[in-house]
Amino acid sequence: MGSYNSDGFYAFSPVTANDRAGILYVATILSLLFSVITLLVRWHIQRRTFGLDFWVIVAATIVGLGQYAAVFVGLDNYALGKAVSLMSESDQLNAARSAIASICLFIIANALSKCSVIFFMKRLFSTDNRTARILCNSLLGLVAVWTLASILALTITCGPSTKFALQDRCSGQITRWSLVATFDSLFEIAIFLLSIVLVVPLQMTREIKLSVVFAFSFRLIVAMFAIIHVYYVSQWSDSSDPGIATVYSLLWQQVELGYALMAATIPTLRSFVRAYEKAMGWESSYYIRNTNTRTANSTYQLSTMNKSRHEEEGVFGLQRETTCDKHPLRPDRPNYKAQIYGPGLNDLPENMPRRTKSNSSGGSEEPIIRKDVEIQVSSEAAH
Structure with missing residues (x-):
């Protein structure tokens, strides 16, 4: 795996013009560490008041670990991150399988992170609010439909044999990823707007309302990462070397997933919800x-x-x-x-x-x- 450079220093995964696996290693490891640490922080916050939102983010993190594992398997065993010219036919096939598996697991983990936030909103706002329950349940159903539709759209006619092909490479992927990212972004915007709709009618100070809404606004950054991700998918679709171009699309996939898992915990921090709890008559x-x-x-x-x-x-x-x-x-x-x-x-x-x-x-x-x-x-x- 590693090698010594001209200065005598050992590099675990040297980054060269034909090998960008080291970049993907760094992004995947950091995303993995931050998501796990954030889950441990959330466990510490909610360790005696576990709700459905906590168990959903646990499930999202577990699926995310599978996504990270798929990337590591491709990097370690099947030359994922290298130029196509450095891959054997079997390496191309297996690396493509690893990449496709990571994409499917990424969609599921990302959707579960959204569901965790929605369940937390439902826990906060819908106890005596029938409208809040209906809105939250409707949004959960739409996220479930989007998850299934996204996996089918991204995998149909894009199997392992066409992932790194120089000709007829997964046709229509730009359009498909654009639709997936559009709905991904719309769901994040919907979660933010839903927090405003549910908080504004409550009888409490403006500062408390702004604090609660601000906590949910961090999810909007996920939409920004989704747009950047689609841009690099388009670069892969038109690239003369899909092996190298795949590195950057997978890199932003790790960034979006890691942040989505972390952003699901931000609204649960007591600095945001403590004043709200007091105003509502209960103290966590x-x-x-x-x-x-x-x-x-x-x-x-x-x-x-x-x-x-x-x-x-x-x-x-x-x-x-x-x-x-x-x-x-x-x-x-x-x-x-x-x-x-x-x-x-x-x-x-x-x-x-x-x-x-x-x-x-x-x-x-x-x-x-x-x-x-x-x-x-x-x-x-x-x-």
């Missing part, structure tokens, strides 16, 4: 701390009041104040009791504080946007 940090400990018997005791210090409560997004007045107006301090009631909890003992669940949540453990809470406060007169 509270949910994480109490997922494994809260039960139906949980009680919440109100403390006494304090004018000088505020303590933020994680329960229902409320705030409480505690006081330590040195000179109270009455000789004895009144005792305060609070009880919280809600539908579906009537079977609990009468004297037990209760928590409510959303009527539309179906008992789900997901963080929800709105909760109907009735608080009854009674006081006992001092004797």
